Amino acid sequence: MSLIARLRALLQRGGEPKTVISVHRERQVAVFSILLVLLLGLPLWWTTTRVYRAELPAAEISHIKPALVEAISAMVADEELRASAVGKTGKHAALKYAPEYAVTLTLLNENPVDGAVVDWDIEQAVSEFLQPFVDELRPLARLSVTTQVLHHAGPPPVSMIQKNNATYLTHDMLPHFVNSPSWNFASIDPVSPMLNFVLFVPALASQPVYILGDQASDAEKSAFLVSQWGGVSIANLPKTTRPGDKVVLSLHELQQHFGYFISQLRSLVGIRSQIFQATTLSTIRVQPATSTGVSGWELDALMRRWLIYNRQTAISTLQSLIRLVNSLENMVVMDEIKLKVDKALAALYEIDQALSLPHDYLSAFSSAAKAASFAESAFFDPSMVSMLYFPDQHKYAIYMPFFLPITMPLVAAVKKILAERRRRKQTDNESKQD
Numbered sequence: 143m144s145l146i147a148r149l150r151a152l153l154q155r156g157g158e159p160k161t162v163i164s165v166h167r168e169r170q171v172a173v174f175s176i177l178l179v180l181l182l183g184l185p186l187w188w189t190t191t192r193v194y195r196a197e198l199p200a201a202e203i204s205h206i207k208p209a210l211v212e213a214i215s216a217m218v219a220d221e222e223l224r225a226s227a228v229g230k231t232g233k234h235a236a237l238k239y240a241p242e243y244a245v246t247l248t249l250l251n252e253n254p255v256d257g258a259v260v261d262w263d264i265e266q267a268v269s270e271f272l273q274p275f276v277d278e279l280r281p282l283a284r285l286s287v288t289t290q291v292l293h294h295a296g297p298p299p300v301s302m303i304q305k306n307n308a309t310y311l312t313h314d315m316l317p318h319f320v321n322s323p324s325w326n327f328a329s330i331d332p333v334s335p336m337l338n339f340v341l342f343v344p345a346l347a348s349q350p351v352y353i354l355g356d357q358a359s360d361a362e363k364s365a366f367l368v369s370q371w372g373g374v375s376i377a378n379l380p381k382t383t384r385p386g387d388k389v390v391l392s393l394h395e396l397q398q399h400f401g402y403f404i405s406q407l408r409s410l411v412g413i414r415s416q417i418f419q420a421t422t423l424s425t426i427r428v429q430p431a432t433s434t435g436v437s438g439w440e441l442d443a444l445m446r447r448w449l450i451y452n453r454q455t456a457i458s459t460l461q462s463l464i465r466l467v468n469s470l471e472n473m474v475v476m477d478e479i480k481l482k483v484d485k486a487l488a489a490l491y492e493i494d495q496a497l498s499l500p501h502d503y504l505s506a507f508s509s510a511a512k513a514a515s516f517a518e519s520a521f522f523d524p525s526m527v528s529m530l531y532f533p534d535q536h537k538y539a540i541y542m543p544f545f546l547p548i549t550m551p552l553v554a555a556v557k558k559i560l561a562e563r564r565r566r567k568q569t570d571n572e573s574k575q576d
Contacts, residue, residue: 177552193472196480200464202487206457235369236412237335239448241511242284243411244331246338246372247403249391253345254293258383260343262391264289270393271400275407275435281504282445283411288330299325302348309348316353320368337410338372339403341396346385350378365402373406375399404435412447413440442503449507453493456486456513463521474525482520489513 237243247268251260268287276285300315311319320340329336344351353363353376365375377399379389413436460483467473489512496506 177556193474195467195473195475196477198464198467198475198480198483199487200468203457203460203464203483206487206490235367235409237337237370237410239412239451239511239514240283240335241515242286242331242334244329244334244336245285245287245407246327246329246336247287247289248327248338248340249289249291249343250325250340251291251293251343252298252348256385257343257346258379258385258387258389260379260389260391261291262341262396263393264396266393267396267400271397272404274433275404278434278436278441279411282441282448282507286331286334292326294325298345298348302351303354309344309351310354311351312354316366316368320371320374336372337407338368339406340372340374341377341391341399342374343377343379346379346383351376365399365406367406367409370410372410373403375402408436411444413444445503445507449493449503449510452507452510452514453490456490456510456517459514459517459521460486463517466521476523476525479520479523479526482516482523486513486516486520489516 247264249260249262249264251257254260268289272287276287279285299320300311300318302315303310303312327336327338353366355363364378365373367373377391377395383389463483467475489509492509493506493513496502496509
């Protein structure tokens with residue numbers, strides 16, 4: 143027996159012939175079957191299309207206590223106050239903390255066609271002058287050093303001033319000098335912040351080239367710092383140099399320029415020694431930088447500043463993440479994001495443990511760097527952005543073409559059934575009255 147026949151047998155009433163109820167009952171069965179499917183399918187569809195949101199530890203993040211870091215923060219705040227009083231610390235020249243910086247040393251020959259063919263003894267110079275500084279800074283940040291030689295055959299980047307058998311750059315020219323689009327300072331590291339140090343060899347017709355200072359005593363500078371970018375040092379060749387001569391800058395000749403580069407590099411990573419030299423009491427002896435280019439107390443001060451910066455970055459990033467997730471209900475929060483948030487919280491707790499007696503500042507700094515890294519990785523996770531701009535209105539726009547063709551005939555059929563029932567009921571009442 144077919145399914146339709148069984149339904150007819152079940153739905154027929156006693157004594158009533160099948161021909162009376164067959165069409166009407168079949169229509170009711172079909173309509174209510176579709177309606178049942180929709181009633182069960184819509185909640186199932188809504189549940190299965192709902193975005194996944196792992197539960198983040200919002201309460202723990204909102205109740206992070208500063209604990210022992212308050213004392214270090216006070217010390218760093220005092221340094222910042224002294225820095226603003228001195229006004230020569232290069233505070234705004236420094237880049238923000240990064241676990242690794244890409245340092246690029248460039249020998250730039252302005253006019254290789256009508257000038258000399260210039261080369262440099264860079265490997266020995268890096269090993270002798272720069273590598274000790276890199277080794278001292280390695281516990282806090284890695285410096286990857288690359289070198290290159292570029293030849294600039296186009297017009298000068300700026301129109302320099304000629305006077306007294308020399309060429310001068312003014313301070314107004316310096317930003318345009320380093321922003322020449324014809325210079326190619328592409329980095330092989332697309333992630334790490336890039337620091338550029340350029341040894342500029344002017345054209346023979348322009349030499350010697352100097353930088354005019356603001357005061358008469360600073361009339362002939364040979365190097366300048368570019369905030370958050372790098373530095374430039376000008377290398378004037380001997381007066382006896384002629385076009386076509388091959389000149390190799392020796393280790394001795396590079397020593398002065400590397401001194402400029404290390405001084406600029408100190409400012410760019412945030413080492414500020416003149417604060418204490420200008421403000422400490424005369425009875426306190428300040429240890430100068432050693433041959434490595436940095437002293438122990440300067441590294442300690444830098445480590446404390448970076449510790450506080452990374453900790454504050456981690457906390458503010460986690461709190462911003464919680465606010466963002468709470469404000470956007472359609473944002474995906476995967477388990478990987480929760481894992482990163484948990485690791486960031488664990489690293490923040492490790493900071494307080496490391497600063498307990500005896501103070502282990504290096505471990506605290508390492509934990510703060512990890513906390514900031516995990517927090518930023520969670521905040522900028524690509525999976526969170528995938529559903530960031532996919533509200534419920536988009537769901538309706540996408541799925542409405544699928545449900546509308548089913549819904550409209552269903553509504554019309556239900557309406558027709560109800561009308562027929564009212565008509566039949568009215569006909570039965572009139573029959574009874576007769």
